[in-house]
Amino acid sequence: MDFLKSAVASAIAKGPAFPYSFGDRVDLDPSIWTLYNGTRREDGSNCSIFSFDVTANKARLPLARNALKKLRTLRHPGVIKVLDTVETESYIYIATERLVPLRWHVKRKSLSPETLKWGLFNIARTIKFINDEASSVHGSLKVASIFTSESGEWKLGGFEVLSNVKDDDAIIYNYGSLVPDAARYTPPELARNGWDAIKRSNHWVVDSFNFGVLIYEAFNGDFAGSDQAGQTKNVPPTMQTGYKRLVNANPKARISVANFLDMGQRHGAFFDSPLIKLTDGIEKLGVKTEDERESFLEDLNDLTDDFPEDFFKMKVLPELLKSVEFGGGGPKAFGIVMKIGTKLSNDDFEAKVTPVVIRLFANPDRGIRVCLLDNLPLMIDRFTNRIVNDKIFPQVVGGFTDIAPIVREQTLKSVLVFVPKLSDRTINGELLRYLAKTANDEQPGIRTNTTICLGKIAKNLGTSSRSKVLIAAFSRSLRDPFVHARNAALLALAATVEHFTPEDIATRILPAICAVLLDKEKLVRDQATKTMDIFMQRIRKAAAAMPDSVLPPPAVAEANGAARMSTPQPDANNGAGGSGGGWAGWAISSFTNKLSAAAGEIEPGATGTPPAATTPATTAPPSSRPTMHSTASASTLHRQAVRSPSATQPMSRNSSSSNVGGDSFFADGADDADAAAEDDAWGAMDDSFGDDGGDAWGNDDAGSDENSDPFSAKPVKKTTTATSSRTASGSGGVQPFGDDDAEPDFAGWLAAQEAKKKSNIAGGGKILPKGLSKTGGASSSSSRVPSTSRPVAKPAVKPAAKPAAKPVAKKINLAPKDDDDADGWGDGW
Template structure:
């Protein structure tokens, strides 16, 4: 084959005029005077077919070849093979045409559906009618071998070797008709008896009418012989009456092809099919009236999948695209475009459909935009990520702010389709901004769909902001007055639980769900129970892996180290002083306490009750609280949550900048309300207490004032603990006990005020216990309620 190609090319270059086409593979044909090759045009590489006739190898048929060349050049009809170029020399004849495939291939493979066969026969009948009537000619070689299909699937007529005008007495058909290869099988009975001159004595269309009947039988059965003329095997019943008249032995009684075509086009007849109507109307789609266009598109939409795909791709699709973009075809035409586009290869889609799609997304017509978004799932797999992210998405987002709710809603739904084609930066940046707007949309359906959308795209969100965005959005939806919006939020929380940390589940999600348990709608209450159960099970599973306690082992606490000494701090941290100094809750106390050097560390005015800020929430008072405690219970600014300093054991501080890392500012999603842990309106009031089981944390109260205050920081120090007001009475008592043992008790130093010989301590049971110089620890519940009387009870008053 390569040798033949090179030989042909050498012959062209050496002996003939230039031929701007390259020869490709040889195509198998029925017996013919021509050799058919696939070819390409050198200028643009487009496909073509080349009919080659070598004069030296088949000189006896040279007249037939030249007749075919002449007729193809001069005969112009949509049903005739389209000629691109021809060349004739002393050694060869080349005819370049549109790319063709022999109809014989489809007949052998039986790949023609009945509707496609009818459509093809209709096209050939129109062409034969034109040859017989308008051209006053006889084809004389009508058979399957003379018919070809184009890239669009259309049937084209060739085989013009003996095509002759009946007005020409010296026409080729009279003399050389019998030289056509395999002509004996298709010769009409009158010509078989009397020769080809009999054409002059009968209607000139009779020969082509008989051959057309043979063509019908051959298409539906695969082959034809003269004794099968008129048989109806495998031929559709609707064709039987007219087909039999085509095969009539009497040429004068024979039905002409023109009459056959007319009968077939009658209403309800065999040529009255949607596919045939389509072929007649598609080329004039742009000039049809609106009513005609609507009727045409309705017929086109009813077509089934057994119609020729190539025709839709090459002929119908371009016309529909023109109609959508320029001719007013509208959404219906575009729906048909996408129906056809699903059968295109990726290369054809990129070449024929994609450029128009990109232009249509920029079209301001809302009907076109909605139609594009509706059909986006059909095309998304054909679109590259770069195309969607850089060219289509910037056009789509304009729909989020459109004044028409239907456009906003369809734009929102399209997010689920294109999310896999968007970059992380686009998703977590621009897309979330638009979703935040639709979450506040005036249409409840759009708000609901936004919640559903966020639940479905949760896995595509960035891990750094995903939980914050979802909790903020779903918490807002849980308070939505629209019942389906609340239900969607609960369902979304159920399916996105894996994206939240255990702490978020317990402190942020569950408190947000709980109000829904008593929702006025049963649908919400039932769904809230299901969602709550998901998170409760999640927390239970997380708790199973947690240790029983975070306290240090008891063995780590040795003895009762003196409060505030560096040795105690090194041995047991901040826990030692609490355990050694207070075995029960702090009892009510009053009065001044003298330090070891005899100077009072409590200001003279400390006995007066301090004034409370009018804006502060009430807190539980304790008459024995130290200034350190009073400092700790001061309300920190609401925006500064209590935080542990990891570098110092037991250190608590309020960040001065007021930032809350766990509640980043998502203003677009709205105020999360009671979801914020540091919201003073929803926080639980906490009462500071100190017990023997207390760990190393300083007591603190929940913020009770909304006014911003300066940061309060208590920091561990290597110096002994001294709050600057109350004495180290536990250490002092221990020292006095040692002196008593050594006989030194009672010296010149006076006891601190309130540690006299006898002090009364009121217990919960109103019992009076005499207290000597050695303190007595009563292991009963201490009544910390301040006394009503204003008298001095020996401890002084705060």
């Protein structure tokens, strides 16, 4: 093989320039030619080269020269296309389009019956042209004389003895028998009488017999001799009648190839097939009327998958693309393009289809755009990421804002196809901006599809903004008036649960889902319950991994001097009927602790005269625990512990202020059993926070007795019993604390507060909220302290100024919310 190539190269070097390079040798049936695959040096395009060695086969040189002459002069679509020729004394080269011998396909039986019919149809038309228009006879028609081009079309060659019958010295008469395998394919009359017998009958009878042999050979693979002529094995039934008349032993009874062609083109005959109609009309597609084009495309779409791929790739596809882009073929023609494109290699698709598709995406025709988006899944894998990001997707995004809803919807659906090819920057930037617009679209279906789309591309979103985008989008969809949009949001949340942190689930997602647990539509309610269960499983798993508490142990807290609060423990005394008071036990216990500390800090003083300040060190605690009246319950003590005394009673500011947050405020001196006595302690505590608008915890700007701070007066020195009696009888007010040895009268002080509230109501003050009991009336008052129905009068003399040297502790406003809080819990809960 290498020797042959070198010999050919040396021969070319001695002769005229031949701008083609020889490649591999192609196997042929017995022939005077040697066939090579070649390439054109100028552009590297493929070709085939027929080579004839003059010195090695000088006897058949007239046959080679006749073939060269006829190929140069005979022009027909069914004839091999010649690119260049070279003839010297030592060789003849004919460069043609790239060809493959038909024998290869026949041996492998790789052609379907419809494709065989289509090929025979093309050869029949070519023979008709040679016999009728050229008044010639081929003389060597057989499988070895036929080749297939890159488009799969059958091309006729073997022109060694092609002759014009009008020429008396035609080569066929003298050299017909020199053609290789001539004896096997020679008609019976020529075998008996010689080639001159052609002159005594119609010139086309030779080609008619040979065409009949070609039919048998194409469907059966081989032809042994004239004895097989007329056998119908594997020949289509519709073709058998015409086939027998072609191979009739009597030349006068034979029909011409032209007659056989006419028979086959009748309605319902063997050449009346969609494939043949397609190939016959594809080149005229651009000049067809709209109705003709529509009918042609319908027939083309009905083709099965056994059509010749090469022909569709090389011939049909370019014509269809031109029809789609310029000829008005529209979406139907593009659908056929995609059907053909699935059988193309990536290189062929990129070379033939991709440039046209890029131009079509820029086409403003909405029908074309929708068709492109519909067929996008069939071709997206053929595009590189760079082409999608730089050339296709920038043209597609215009569909998100198109005025036609169908274009917006198809553009939205195409996102799922585009996302694997898009860069992270495009997804998290441009794409999300457009999805935010479609999420607010006027069409409910587009809004719903946007939610579905976001759920499916969640894994492609950036981790830094993924949860934020999804929560915002799905929460909005949960409020959508369209039922399927809400349901889609719940489904999307359930599908993307792994993308959310437990904190996001607890604080943002679950509250949004709770809003649709009682949706008006059962579809939404059921899905909301399922989605809630999914997220609650995630929350339970996260909560199980958390520590029991982040507070330091009690031993560490006591070592650090931290405030200690009596908290109920989960023991037998903390049950529903135990002394712990259930879940409210700790709060009542704390107030009792405060009572124990405050009882030893507040001292009696004269009303109406500013008492002198004293330090906490000079205030001696009572020698024994005071004994309460039988009419006062433990809950009354609790209320009075947090209720403000009247403005006429001074209190040590320094001691009370410093105790807020200190050990004495949550002291353990009170008995836990007293702390949980009655259930109405909550209402009594609310009473003590001053419904008249005052601050029960130390505002210094009170201007009247009703609004004054009971705990805002300066601390006073210890006074005598006479002073206390004089205060009670002389001022007409209520003194909550008696002598040093007497018990503190919280009930009397409470009665005075209720009298003030009645006075406020009469004067236009606020009405107590429902449920707050007015406890501690006259029946609860101590006999030693008179109860009045009017509020305590304003002191005649303003309190003395604070000592300059005594620092004042920072006040903490612990007052509850205003009464306009309807639910009673407010933000503090």
